[in-house]
Amino acid sequence: MNRLAHHQGIHKFFFTLGLTLQLSKPVIKHLIHIVDALTTKGFSGTLTDVHHWSFHPNHRTTLSHFFTKSPWDEERLLGKLQEWILSQVERLAKWKHQPLFVSIDDTICQKTKPSSRAAHAIQGCDWHYSHKDHQSVWGHSLVWLMVHTFTQAFPFAFRLYDKKAGRSKIDLAMEMLSSIKVKLTQPVYVLMDS
Structure with a gap:
């Protein structure tokens, strides 16, 4: 496949x-x-899948080394992407005379329960209450923010919620909201659940 x-x-x-x-x-x-x-359709989130589905020419361990030891700045990459997203949404909202929407929500990326035989549990996992399952589930809890118009939506930011860090989900949402620099004359609506 080319x-x-x-x-x-x-x-x-x-x-x-x-x-x-x-x-x-x-x-x-x-x-x-x-x-x-x-x-790529079929990707399940593992490093082996990244290697397989991208047809990476190097050995799979090269990707692991890249994630753990390479000198690249994730924040710079995210900042550049966020600048581009805001410019796209601002342009579209201005052109169509539409408001800008900012959606905030949280979700749980459920994992399998920690094994009593595991030497180390998955980093950052904890028990979180799932409203969908009506019980506590093991996984990562994320707070995420989307920016969109009526016709296009872009994921803008997300933060991992850690109960032990002493910061609430509201604190994380406020941090992400304050990172949005909007220069529109159209109204901006913030959407969230209770």
Whole structure:
């Protein structure tokens, strides 16, 4: 299967974000393969899947090394992506004379229960109450924020909720809301559940 055209499109997007000037070629190469795998049908979230679905030419352990030891700045990458998202949503809202919406919600990424034989539990996992299941479940609790118009929506930010850190989900939501810099004349509506 030839993935070259797909990889060129991802590289062009990274160029649009200005990342090709800020990140090294090996980092860009890894990120292209990661995005390729994440957007492929059948991807289940494992490092083995990233290697398999992206047709990465290097050994699977190269990706593990990249995630744990490579000198790339996740915050810079996220900041560039957020700038691009806001410019897209602002342009669309202004062009169609629509309001801008900001949605805040939380979710639980449920994991299998920790094994009594496991040497280490999955980092950041805890017991969280699931309204869907009406009981506590083992997993990661995330607070996320989306920005959108009537026709397009973009994931903007997310924070891992850690009960032991002493910060509430409301604190995390306020932190993410304060990171949005909007210059619109149209109204902005913040949507959330109770």
